Amino acid sequence: MSDELPAHYGGDPVRESVLGYGSQSITDHEKEVVVDALEGDYITRGPTVEKFEDRVADFVGVDHAVATTSGTTALHLAGAAAGFGPGDEVITTPLTFASTAHAATYNDATPVFADIDSHRRTLDPDAVREQVTEDTEGLVPMHYAGHPADVEGLLAVADDHDLTVIWDACHAFGGRWQGEPIGSQRDMVMFSFHPVKNITTGEGGMVVTDNDDLADRLRRLRSFDMNYNPEGHDDEPWYQVTEGLGYNYNVTDMQAALGLAQLDRLAEFKQRRDAIANRYDKAFEEIEGIRTPPEPVDADPMYHLYAVEIGEGFGCDRKAFVNAMHDENIGVQVHYVPLHYHSYFQEEFGYDRGQFPETEAVYDGLVSLPLHAEMDDADVDDVVTAVRRLSAYHQ
Ligand SMILES: Cc1ncc(COP(=O)(O)O)c(C=O)c1O
Numbered sequence: 001m002s003d004e005l006p007a008h009y010g011g012d013p014v015r016e017s018v019l020g021y022g023s024q025s026i027t028d029h030e031k032e033v034v035v036d037a038l039e040g041d042y043i044t045r046g047p048t049v050e051k052f053e054d055r056v057a058d059f060v061g062v063d064h065a066v067a068t069t070s071g072t073t074a075l076h077l078a079g080a081a082a083g084f085g086p087g088d089e090v091i092t093t094p095l096t097f098a099s100t101a102h103a104a105t106y107n108d109a110t111p112v113f114a115d116i117d118s119h120r121r122t123l124d125p126d127a128v129r130e131q132v133t134e135d136t137e138g139l140v141p142m143h144y145a146g147h148p149a150d151v152e153g154l155l156a157v158a159d160d161h162d163l164t165v166i167w168d169a170c171h172a173f174g175g176r177w178q179g180e181p182i183g184s185q186r187d188m189v190m191f192s193f194h195p196v197k198n199i200t201t202g203e204g205g206m207v208v209t210d211n212d213d214l215a216d217r218l219r220r221l222r223s224f225d226m227n228y229n230p231e232g233h234d235d236e237p238w239y240q241v242t243e244g245l246g247y248n249y250n251v252t253d254m255q256a257a258l259g260l261a262q263l264d265r266l267a268e269f270k271q272r273r274d275a276i277a278n279r280y281d282k283a284f285e286e287i288e289g290i291r292t293p294p295e296p297v298d299a300d301p302m303y304h305l306y307a308v309e310i311g312e313g314f315g316c317d318r319k320a321f322v323n324a325m326h327d328e329n330i331g332v333q334v335h336y337v338p339l340h341y342h343s344y345f346q347e348e349f350g351y352d353r354g355q356f357p358e359t360e361a362v363y364d365g366l367v368s369l370p371l372h373a374e375m376d377d378a379d380v381d382d383v384v385t386a387v388r389r390l391s392a393y394h395q
Helices: 028-038 047-060 071-082 098-105 125-131 151-161 212-222 253-263 266-284 318-327 343-349 357-365 377-394
Strands: 064-068 089-092 110-113 136-140 164-168 188-192 205-209 306-310 366-369
Touching (some): 028 253, 047 205, 064 071, 064 212, 071 098, 071 136, 071 164, 071 205, 071 212, 098 110, 098 136, 098 164, 098 343, 110 343, 125 151, 136 151, 151 164, 266 306, 266 377, 306 357, 318 366, 318 377, 357 366
Parallel strands (some): 089 136, 136 164, 164 188
Antiparallel strands (some): 064 205
């Protein structure tokens, strides 16, 4: 099979139907719990949201979990709760989704990029140190593909400069660092429950923290910054006061019902994702020019993405690889076009290509292969066959 012509060069595609790079996994039971929630008293934020938050807080081992409408709004709230504002600088990675930087930008603070450690593909603590100024207030590292960033190194920089740390753990829910769940690190950790993430609530996000004041602030901002029991109005039960600029980032009990049911399957999801990553690792050992994901450092990662780097030895570049895989009906993706390549960050903050060489070198070869809990071994083997064909064609 592997010496057959790739579809891009005239052969037949490996698959007839498209295999997506990510997908939700929803059972009939999960559909039922969402319908049950619709029949409850609350279909906006109610007791099921609280139950979902408590389960996540317990699982992660922290005191507070605050559910929000998305990972993006979780980052907005976390940045606001941290007090980021005009004139403040917040250091983050360029190899991420735009929302990571929005912990700063939504709060009118300035996102400052620092280069990555190319092994982990996450923020390099030394590069972060170089970007610290007297205006630096925060640090937003991202656990790329589910592999924890250098938590110790980054917390040391934060300690030296009194920075608030918000971990973007959108990829990493369900993983562990030094035996501890991702999410238990200070000051705040946030997750996304978008359908391609490790569990889903449709759209959804969460911020977790051990800090009581931050949790209070997060809850208030999520719901209009409303004081529902202002002092001096005990005999006016209707009297509620907006005390600041708040938001409506409330999630619904329907979403939380789905989230609770998905939590029950988290171990199953992890097992499947681990098995797929292992199968890829073994298959790609013998293929030249393809760098597989980094060896975990002090971690049991939740494999959110299986991101490889296509190097010179492969025989074609990343662009040819992606287009050829699409012609095989394999839905690969690239995570991410670095943030300093985006016109928004260039025009607003003066970034340009060429500023972060490690990020750019990794980006040039980066491709995420399909990885999700609905994939069976035959799906994985289709991906491997497509890669083998392409490699054989270019040797
Ligand atoms: C690293 C990272 N940060 C933030 C987000 C934003 O999450 P959401 O799509 O739930 O707003 C995503 C997901 O797209 C992400 O992958």
